[in-house]
Amino acid sequence: MNTFGTLFRITTFGESHGPGIGVVVDGCPAGLALTAADIQAALDRRRPGQSDLTTPRKEADQVEMQSGIFEGYTTGTPISLFIRNQDQHSHDYSHIEHAYRPSHADYTYDQKYGRRDYRGGGRSSARETAARVAAGAVAQKLLAQHGIQVSSYVSQVGAVAVPVGYEQLDLGLIESNPVRCPHPETAARMAELIRQTRDRHDTVGGLVTGVVRGVPAGLGEPVFDKLHSELGRAMLSINAVKGFEYGSGFAGVHLFGSEHNDAFYTDEAGQVRTRTNHSGGIQGGISNGQDIYFRVAFKPVATILQPQATINDQGEAISLAGRGRHDPCVLPRAVPIVDAMTSLVLADMLLRARANRA
Ligand SMILES: Cc1cc2nc3c(=O)[nH]c(=O)nc-3n(C[C@H](O)[C@H](O)[C@H](O)COP(=O)(O)O)c2cc1C
Numbered sequence: 624m625n626t627f628g629t630l631f632r633i634t635t636f637g638e639s640h641g642p643g644i645g646v647v648v649d650g651c652p653a654g655l656a657l658t659a660a661d662i663q664a665a666l667d668r669r670r671p672g673q674s675d676l677t678t679p680r681k682e683a684d685q686v687e688m689q690s691g692i693f694e695g696y697t698t699g700t701p702i703s704l705f706i707r708n709q710d711q712h713s714h715d716y717s718h719i720e721h722a723y724r725p726s727h728a729d730y731t732y733d734q735k736y737g738r739r740d741y742r743g744g745g746r747s748s749a750r751e752t753a754a755r756v757a758a759g760a761v762a763q764k765l766l767a768q769h770g771i772q773v774s775s776y777v778s779q780v781g782a783v784a785v786p787v788g789y790e791q792l793d794l795g796l797i798e799s800n801p802v803r804c805p806h807p808e809t810a811a812r813m814a815e816l817i818r819q820t821r822d823r824h825d826t827v828g829g830l831v832t833g834v835v836r837g838v839p840a841g842l843g844e845p846v847f848d849k850l851h852s853e854l855g856r857a858m859l860s861i862n863a864v865k866g867f868e869y870g871s872g873f874a875g876v877h878l879f880g881s882e883h884n885d886a887f888y889t890d891e892a893g894q895v896r897t898r899t900n901h902s903g904g905i906q907g908g909i910s911n912g913q914d915i916y917f918r919v920a921f922k923p924v925a926t927i928l929q930p931q932a933t934i935n936d937q938g939e940a941i942s943l944a945g946r947g948r949h950d951p952c953v954l955p956r957a958v959p960i961v962d963a964m965t966s967l968v969l970a971d972m973l974l975r976a977r978a979n980r981a
Pocket residue numbers: 678726727728744747748749752861862863864924925926948949950953956957960
């Protein structure tokens with residue numbers, strides 16, 4: 624399926640080497656102030672060539688708004704956003720026409736479809752995520768109107784990790800460095816590790832931490848499409864993602880119930896709050912009004928500029944080395960993708976919550 628969401632719905636289309644990539648956003652309410660600049664700002668955070676830490680590939684990623692907006696406001700009709708491909712360099716890909724790149728999607732696409740666009744991976748290319756980022760910017764505008772703020776940042780690259788939790792960070796610093804890590808000392812060490820990895824013609828993975836503030840209690844669904852299961856599905860649908868955890872996550876198994884329980888209290892303003900937030904702002908699949916936070920693990924991506932043993936589509940052993948321009952670490956560019964997928968889930972749940980009570 625190329626569609627995501629229930630009431631706030633997106634369908635993405637396009638390949639890395641076709642005319643472009645696009646998205647149709649269905650179900651966005653009318654009357655939301657929206658300009659191309661809102662969407663462009665998000666795309667500029669994802670596009671290649673932003674710093675020496677990302678691929679030097681140049682894609683301007685200019686968004687064209689083709690429908691759904693009139694005089695600066697959404698009209699309630701499908702919003703169609705298109706991003707033309709510019710820097711395709713098809714000749715970079717001839718060496719992989721018949722090869723199965725290790726840990727990429729070539730073999731599995733051949734098994735499923737029996738044919739594939741080998742130039743840059745077609746639909747398996749993370750270029751598709753540009754469409755999600757464009758749609759996510761629309762969702763983020765809707766959330767902002769309801770006081771919901773979505774942010775995410777790089778919290779680990781390889782073994783270099785931010786030593787404190789998100790509550791102790793100034794999330795206003797995320798854009799203060801090219802790594803998108805709001806802990807400047809750690810960001811510098813991460814940048815150094817990414818440069819060393821690039822110079823060794825290798826790749827390195829890491830973690831993105833997502834934080835959502837201002838979520839009212841009551842968003843989410845009780846059984847299969849719990850708020851955290853939808854967030855997990857959204858994150859695990861991003862290229863190169865290997866893991867998702869929210870709240871205390873896997874580390875919670877080290878605590879006893881007496882330590883893990885989030886005690887309720889009512890604050891001076893009469894708001895229901897919890898003293899700790901191991902639940903990650905979600906209980907029974909529904910937001911409880913506390914911050915939502917989660918972590919997403921990205922693998923070291925597959926294309927490395929050094930020879931690797933693999934096979935071709937005839938099953939013959941070959942040696943393959945990546946060519947061209949690739950990210951040594953996709954974490955800095957993954958941040959706006961995590962923001963987008965988070966915003967899409969929450970916008971959908973916001974609209975669904977309106978249908979919950981008489
Ligand atoms: C922003 C971003 C950029 C990526 N760039 C590359 C790349 O340059 N080379 C590569 O091998 N994989 C890259 N990937 C990952 C592949 O798209 C992904 O590993 C591949 O489609 C196989 O899917 P899987 O890893 O989810 O199983 C990138 C992922 C993201 C999120």
